Amino acid sequence: MATIGRKNVHGKGGVRFKTGYTASKDKSMLRNVVTQLIISEQVVVTLKVAKQVSQLADRLVTYAKHGDLHNRRLAESIVRDVYTDKSEKETALQKLFTTLAKRYQSRKGGYTRVLKLDNRRGDNSPMAVCAFVK
Numbered sequence: 001m002a003t004i005g006r007k008n009v010h011g012k013g014g015v016r017f018k019t020g021y022t023a024s025k026d027k028s029m030l031r032n033v034v035t036q037l038i039i040s041e042q043v044v045v046t047l048k049v050a051k052q053v054s055q056l057a058d059r060l061v062t063y064a065k066h067g068d069l070h071n072r073r074l075a076e077s078i079v080r081d082v083y084t085d086k087s088e089k090e091t092a093l094q095k096l097f098t099t100l101a102k103r104y105q106s107r108k109g110g111y112t113r114v115l116k117l118d119n120r121r122g123d124n125s126p127m128a129v130c131a132f133v134k
Contacts, residue, residue, distance in 0.1 A: 030056055035080040037112075038092045038100070042131040047116065050128035054112040057130070061111040064101035072097065100132070107133075 029049070034056050037043045045053065060078060063071040072093075079093045090098075104111050110133065117127040 031078055031080055034060065034078065035082060035092050037130060037132070038079065038096050039082070039084045042129060044117070044127060044129050046120075047114075047126040047128045050114045050130040053130050054114050057112045057132075058109065060096060061100055061104055064097045065105060067097065067101060103132075 030052055033043060033045060033049060033053050037053060037057055038060070043050075043053070056078065060075050063075040075096060076093055079096065082092055084090045084092055084095050100111075112130055113133055115129045115131070117129060119125060120127050
């Protein structure tokens, strides 16, 4: 028999249903992190997220190296529309297609690296740095 009380709160009725971490939330988080990686060229996240971001960033650099309209639109569907600096002269997508594409034009793959760090203090989660190769 179900308990009487409010749903999804701790207390009299208890928590009967908990909202899950869906695929759409995961995709949105990866879009945010890869955009920040393009802007700052280095980001500190958990190890699992760093591996996912590394794959996605490598795919985006490959799109940028091709440089045609179709690949620009594919990259635009992933990268957030934010500026890289305070003067609002260059977006993250423009930086990807100008700076990073030129930097890795002669390289055939492996544009990012994942370096493991110590565990996070609060929940002991393994941390890593995901950064573009120089």
